[in-house]
Amino acid sequence: MPHNTRDKILIAAATMLGEDPTARLSVRAVAARAGVSTGSLRHFFPTQRELLDTVVAGIYDVDLPDDPMQDTARTPDKRLVACLRLLMAQVGTGDQARDHWRAQYDAYIASPPSEGATHAFLSLERLAVHRVEKWLAVLREEGALAPGVLEHQARFLLTVVNGLLTERALPGDQARLELEAHTLATAASAVLRSASGPV
Secondary structure (H helix, E strand, O other), X not given: OOOOXXXXXXXXHHHHHHHOOOOOOOHHHXXXXXXXXXXXXXXXXXOHHHHHHHHHHHHHOOXXXXXXXXXXXXXXXXXXXXXXXXXXXXXXXXXXXXXXXHHHHHHHOOOOOOHHHHHHHHHHHHHHHHHHHHHHHHHHHOOOOOOOOHHHHHHHHHHHHHHHHHHHHOOOOHHHHHHHHHHHHHHHHHHHOHHHOOO
């Protein structure tokens, strides 16, 4: 089934974000990737912000293929750890992780980010929080997660993930991967026991 122009633009922009979360989604770059004119892109999305917001909103509702949270043969903690590993796999290790953090540094830290770059970062951050909240909501429905504020729990888990991803970019050895597994298990366990604390 052929895609219409708007769909082509959204697919191109989503693909670019998937390849590089720091991508600015410039009108020219997205139009070229979609194989449409910049005028066509502007017709559907007058501003970069509108394009980014539409792409991120569309990704909110996309279910991940082989989502580990759906594997109910595993225990809740194992499923949650598998989900967090899925997030980490997008960054990789070694040179790939260093490239990821270098791009983050260049886009958001090296110099004051533009309004568009700040908006892009915050949109992607909301997307990550939403994804983890969605997983936690499944665990809550199953009775494996105590009542609490899902956003706080999601942000706690993402802070742990970001710390581990930073370590992946630093020199290390095989022992670090074992500690990473232990750290993820500890974080998942803390959230699943959230009834007794403020996590």
